[in-house]
Amino acid sequence: MVETYSKNANHNMRRPVVKEEIVDFMRTKQAPNIGFLKELAEFAQEENIPVIPHETVAFFRLLLQSIQPKDILEIGTAIGFSALLMAENCPEARITTIDRNEEMIGLAKRNFAQFDERKQIQLLEGEAQDILPGLDDSSYDFVFMDSAKSKYIVFLPDVLKKLKKGGMIVIDDIFQGGDVALPIEEVRRGQRTIYRGLHKLFDATLQHPDLTASLVSISDGLLLIRKNVEEVDLLTDEN
Numbered sequence: 734m735v736e737t738y739s740k741n742a743n744h745n746m747r748r749p750v751v752k753e754e755i756v757d758f759m760r761t762k763q764a765p766n767i768g769f770l771k772e773l774a775e776f777a778q779e780e781n782i783p784v785i786p787h788e789t790v791a792f793f794r795l796l797l798q799s800i801q802p803k804d805i806l807e808i809g810t811a812i813g814f815s816a817l818l819m820a821e822n823c824p825e826a827r828i829t830t831i832d833r834n835e836e837m838i839g840l841a842k843r844n845f846a847q848f849d850e851r852k853q854i855q856l857l858e859g860e861a862q863d864i865l866p867g868l869d870d871s872s873y874d875f876v877f878m879d880s881a882k883s884k885y886i887v888f889l890p891d892v893l894k895k896l897k898k899g900g901m902i903v904i905d906d907i908f909q910g911g912d913v914a915l916p917i918e919e920v921r922r923g924q925r926t927i928y929r930g931l932h933k934l935f936d937a938t939l940q941h942p943d944l945t946a947s948l949v950s951i952s953d954g955l956l957l958i959r960k961n962v963e964e965v966d967l968l969t970d971e972n
């Protein structure tokens with residue numbers, strides 16, 4: 734039994750932002766996970782661990798096979814499901830993934846030892862905010878941010894520094910189960926810090942002249958960002 738998520742699972746995972754029957758359709762019609770990825774997805778579901786859902790898996794397969802990034806950074810490893818999915822679909826990539834939760838780190842290490850056949854994945858243990866500044870600048874061509882939502886805007890300036898020009902960032906779970914489209918007064922008090930963080934993220938990126946950004950309504954929403962120049966000035970309070 735995994736302790737971390739059993740009591741405290743993300744309730745937005747069960748508030749789809751598109752019609753439920755479309756979510757079911759996407760989850761059942763698209764090519765299934767096979768082998769160890771199937772095993773890990775089932776384990777995550779049984780233990781309430783919030784790994785990327787199947788519609789995001791299908792999207793990642795297509796995206797990653799097409800762009801074939803060589804250096805990938807992930808913030809939020811959990812059990813290593815998405816890192817192993819990225820490794821499967823980018824056999825030549827080096828993947829650095831960060832997590833701070835000891836229980837997740839233990840499970841990820843076990844899974845990487847068993848399933849990371851080409852030894853592509855390096856796990857960095859600790860708080861992303863402490864680890865990010867120490868990574869090499871302009872060294873990644875793809876970043877997947879899948880961690881605490883209110884912190885995306887805090888991590889973004891460092892992440893942009895680590896990303897090569899032309900590289901892409903994918904940020905998961907940005908619709909807050911639809912709350913982001915509401916006025917803040919209609920959002921539950923306990924969710925407002927996340928709401929504010931996500932709105933700062935949208936303000937900083939969606940219309941930035943040096944970024945190309947797109948909101949994609951699968952899962953609880955993805956934000957895709959392309960870095961178009963060597964240095965991006967975000968002009969936010971978080972800098």
Ligand SMILES: C[S@@+](CC[C@H](N)C(=O)[O-])C[C@H]1O[C@@H](n2cnc3c(N)ncnc32)[C@H](O)[C@@H]1O
Binds near residue numbers: 816831879
């Ligand atoms: C949604 S899960 C990641 C799921 C994984 N990407 C997948 O799809 O297989 C989020 C993970 O981010 C980690 N996390 C959240 N905030 C973090 C932070 N500030 N620094 C490091 N890890 C963090 C949590 O411990 C958790 O394991």
